[in-house]
Amino acid sequence: MVDFATILAGFSDAFSLYNLMFVLLGVVLGQFVGAVPGIGPIMAMAIAIPFTFGLDPLPAIAFLVGVNKGGLVGGAVPAVLMNTPGTPDAAATALDGYPLARQGKPLKATKMALFSSVTGDTFSDIVLITISAPLAILALRMGPIEIVALMIFAFSILAGLVGTSLTKGIIAAALGLLVASIGTDPENFTPRLIFGFWDLFNGLPLPSVAIGLLAISEILHRLSLAHGNVRAAITVADTGNPDDRRVTWIEYWTCRYTMMRGALIGTVLGALPGIGSTAAAFMSYSMTKAGSKDPKSFGKGNLHGIAAAESANSAVVGANLIPLLTLGIPGSVGAALIISAFMIHGMQPGPLLFENQGRLVYGLFGAMLMANFLNLWVGQLGLRFWIKVVSAPESIIFSSALLLCFVGVSMATNGLFGVSIMLIFAVLGYVMASFGYSLVIFIIAFFLGPRFEKSIAQSLSLTNGDLTQVFKSPVAAALLILSVASFIWFLRKNVQDDAE
Amino acid sequence: MKGTAMSSSSDRISGAFFCLFGLAMYFLVIPVYVETAEGGSLAPNTLPNIISIIIAVSGAFLVIKPTKHQMRDPRRMAITGFYVLLLIAGIYGMSKFGFEFVAPVLAFALMWMIGERRPLWLISGVVLMPALIWFVVTQLLGRGLP
Structure with a gap:
């Protein structure tokens, strides 16, 4: 599907000085914001998307990937120093990282987190590069009927796995699809649910919805928590022993099996939509603890605990792109933001991307590998600085982030109408999260909505409106049966959980 | 116990809201704000109508069977x-x-x-x-x- 020359051209694009500069910028920004409790890579990606408008697609997407990868490394810093993870993914890291910091070894803990994070991430990137093209060939054989069945399957898995309740998951997905239907109907091109606002004729602006839901709603939540509670500066303990400030080769090598297990768990879970890096980190941590000869040392500053959590949560990032690039289905919020960057730059992620934009895809792969290398390099140099970043006051962080969101969305939507939409979705996101509705499902359904409706229309055209024809496609039939089975399974699990 | 009661009521409130929202969309909003079109295999209002019904039914289900989710303060x-x-x-x-x-x-x-x-x-x-x-x-x- 993609010839060798295209692959080489893609990689050479990634390694050009211009693109590397954006990857580096993304990694530095990602590590910086990851180290700030309350911002994290997702919010940083959401804020950064409008600022990438003027860039070519490769540096823009490579920059966002750099932010995401750097953010996971940076997220370990507040987890280790303050027992307050900068990202939810780093919560498992805090279990052993924080005790190490209290023993006067914060740099050893953060460096172990950095090395295992880069190891896990590189492993999952190699898996992504190896298997995504063959998977895309398989995906290309799917017609609209199979795509509809696949999306229904993805929704059923997301609704069941993400969040606390299947019913709330279904409501969140349905709401995302309903919001996606605002604008023009894809088949007849008639206006729909625009309420007289002709600015909505082309649908709700992606940056307004994404930034409102993912960034501003979280900032609002954090503002309410920080209200009247200005944080004091943190003092970092240090034993003065140089060995406590570094990770030796022997220490790293001793953790190799732990990291490989974590990388494998992260890659497998990351390839499935909706499970996410937090679950991967805790699963890897529990399995490492269960398999250890000294389980009692976990939670007291065991390097294996940090290695297990960080290798797994970082491995999810690369694997998340497998369903995105091969099927066009984002498996996480990070992947949903990358899909929005693709769409803003006029590309539709999916199997055709390899055929139409093979050079760009392999350029992205090259950028991901370079981001791992730069993550290691920037982390080695910057960890001492990120430790200081943790003590920056929330007042300046959140007020600046809000101003950046205003400006970014205004630039992306050419005016304050988009900013008003952003605020509406911020409030919606805040209220939904307060009542326990998953924003992840909402945003993924919103991104997939137009393609879902278009595929349904095409399927109805192909089958002349006879839905029983769906069962003539074995793939579609299998996916629909799996959707029903997973729905029943999640429903039963919900009932059992409630009974307990 | 108090927390559970609180969480149940918050789920009932949000469930009732979504039930009413879905019904309002189906009966009041979509008929007025979605234009009809001749031809095509999928009418402009088909998917929004189906989604509204799903929201209304799921909301009603949540009212009947609330979860143990704790609402924010x-x-x-x-x-x-x-x-x-x-x-x-x-x-x-x-x-x-x-x-x-x-x-x-x-x-x-x-x-x-x-x-x-x-x-x-x-x-x-x-x-x-x-x-x-x-x-x-x-x-x-x-x-x-x-």
């Missing part, structure tokens, strides 16, 4: 309301006077509400950050501010 939610009002005022102000004049005031109000009183941090947030944004957007990127 209502006091914090009320505080958030004040921040939202401030942001609405900020957007309105920007539409009237422009970013350059409103951003420092908005940043100051936000920092003050959080509880920041240290002059150095206040100056950084109120003067330096808006100035930096202005420089990046207008001078480096060559774009206009709101």
